[in-house]
Amino acid sequence: QVQLVESGGGLVQTGDSLRLSCVASGRTFSMYGMGWFRQAPGREREFVAAITSSGGRVYYADSVEGRFTISRDNAKNTVYLQMNSLKPEDTAVYYCATTKFAYASSTSIGNYDYWGQGTQVTVSS
DSSP states (O other): OOEEEEEOOEEEETTOOEEEEEEEESSOGGGEEEEEEEEOTTSOOEEEEEEOTTSOOEEEOTTTTTTEEEEEETTTTEEEEEEOSOOGGGOEEEEEEEEEEETOOOSOGGGEEEEOOOEEEEEEO
16 A cells, blocks of 8 residues: 655745655655645645656746755655745645656646645745
């Protein structure tokens, strides 16, 4: 059974940084693309960042490009999201997810099949 466990969320002020982590188990981690998504109250879940299975290519939403960095450590079965220069509009529950198919990468929610429970990020102004 595939499990994804996020951590690292919290309450910070505008301009601060946070690093989210997501540890995966139950699947050969290095074979699958990973993504980060977020969902704010009253809004749909949206794409934040994605990374290929090898870590060789990354993708970002326009709203976080230049501020957030996705990375992975396949030896630790972990994907990270480094978030810098945080803004109040980044406030949301952040979820990690793994792609349905091996060696795939995607910015589309529909192409991910396993999700973590989410970690809350709150940025105060």
